[in-house]
Amino acid sequence: MSTIGVGIVGCGFVGRGAHVPAFSSIEGAQLVAVADADPKRLGKVQKKYPLKTAYQDYAELVKDPDIQAVVVSLPTPLHAKASLAAIQAGKHVLCEMPLAANLEDADRLLAAAEKAGVILMPSLNFRFTPNYVRAKAMIDQGVVGRPSSAIYREFISARDLADQWPAGSWMWKLADSGGPLYTLCVWSIDLLRWLFQTEIVEVHSAVKYSPLEKLGGTLGYDAAATVRLANGVVGSLQYSGNVTRVSSTSRLEVVGDSNCLLDATWNDKLTVFGDDPAKTEWNVGEPGPRMWGHQQMDEYFVRCIQQGQTPSITPQDGRRAMEVALQIVQGTK
Ligand SMILES: NC(=O)c1ccc[n+]([C@@H]2O[C@H](COP(=O)([O-])OP(=O)(O)OC[C@H]3O[C@@H](n4cnc5c(N)ncnc54)[C@H](O)[C@@H]3O)[C@@H](O)[C@H]2O)c1
Structure with missing residues (x-):
């Protein structure tokens, strides 16, 4: 099965604490790059994990051709803009919850993912x-x-x-x-x-x-x-x-x-x-990022992409x- 290149946008509490370690150890996934506006946070991740690169501007990460899936773990008000950029670049998206700060932004996201035919999975761990x-x-x-x-x-x-x-x-x-x-x-x-x-x-x-x-x-x-x-x-x-x-x-x-x-x-x-x-x-x-289910969820996201399967966790679940x-x-x- 093909390896899925992953980029993580936002290296804070849940990005660096759960998704980075999770995707680093999922068979069939490769954590290619991370993005964060804070260079110190980028440095910490780069020191510990073998990434191809790290970006301060997530707009560059979503265009990276080695990345097929983007995890958005930015502060909630930034989810919609970053997820839309990833969707428009043709990437599958695992977006942290809440999907957006308001329903109007969430609706824009849902519509864009449907139109692009990519997965938009809410992070309901x-x-x-x-x-x-x-x-x-x-x-x-x-x-x-x-x-x-x-x-x-x-x-x-x-x-x-x-x-x-x-x-x-x-x-x-x-x-x-x-x-x-x-x-x-x-x-x-x-x-x-x-x-x-x-x-x-x-x-x-x-x-x-x-x-x-x-x-x-x-x-x-x-x-x-x-x-x-x-x-x-x-x-x-x-x-x-x-x-x-x-x-x-x-x-x-x-x-x-x-x-x-x-x-x-x-x-x-x-x-x-x-x-x-x-x-x-x-x-x-269970230990580490399996404790609250993040790793199991991230694994499921990767398997859905690899198998061309629609996740049972739908964007509508996140919206509801x-x-x-x-x-x-x-x-x-
Ligand atoms: N699934 C879970 O268990 C879980 C747990 C906590 C938080 N969350 C959700 O995850 C999201 C992030 O929460 P958090 O606690 O990790 O936040 P955080 O504040 O700890 O981290 C956010 C990160 O985004 C970076 N950032 C901010 N603006 C940026 C920009 N414009 N470009 C690039 N990077 C930028 C910050 O430097 C920081 O590293 C929130 O939506 C939150 O609701 C989910």
Whole structure:
């Protein structure tokens, strides 16, 4: 099978932290080049990985003839412009989520990819996170019976958020990027749609932002959303970017009419609580960029290109997660 040349645009938290190591070790893929406006970040990647070259201007990377696939891991407000440039250069695109800061830009992207006949795959890595993959298989096998409720809680420490995206970062600019809640809730919205293979048909929410002067001016957020899925499942989504490190958590619980509760915590732990006091636990953790499913997703993207296959993760999935995220952020009036 032909080797797919890959270029990664944006060498920040997720570009350098997940996609660069992932694509460097995928059989059948060659990480040809990276692009970043910051030469120090380029230098760090070049020192560690055997690239053909590195570009400060992504417009040059997308024209590189050795590259067939481009990963866009720039700040969200830049996704549409960079992905459009790659699509227009005839490249397949794996675009980080949210696909854009607004639906109009996302629609432009979707239309351009369709017209060019290239893959535009949203980076919805929760579909490959080891304990969510196992949870979905167990739900499909009927472990919880007919699902009735799903509760997802994602509490991230305000300090960790400020370390990743210091004050002044694109992340905190509500008007430009949509802000931290919009950015960070898209994966769990898609998780519910994917787990139950159905659509979210109703959204209610309450949201509060709290400027965090002690962290230099980042933005704390708290939100609770209730959603209804087309199969009747009631979803409860809780987000906070205001907690301390010790109270950080990421937890999915699914309840159904078998009286069992399926609990997926972080990226590795899975527990089934039944009627008797004994519970069954699995640890399905994986190391490095496999931990949250990035490597498995990147591998899938490469295989789809090699085999001329349309990915099961569609641009519309990315758009729908954005749409629901925007409804959550708006809050119920
Ligand atoms: N899938 C995931 O698990 C996951 C996790 C975190 C973030 N994300 C998403 O990934 C995207 C990037 O987030 P991040 O946390 O890596 O951001 P970041 O701020 O850490 O990194 C962005 C990088 O883009 C570079 N950059 C900025 N403007 C540029 C330009 N004009 N040209 C070239 N390079 C430029 C910056 O120098 C920086 O290295 C966001 O859309 C975010 O929502 C996804």
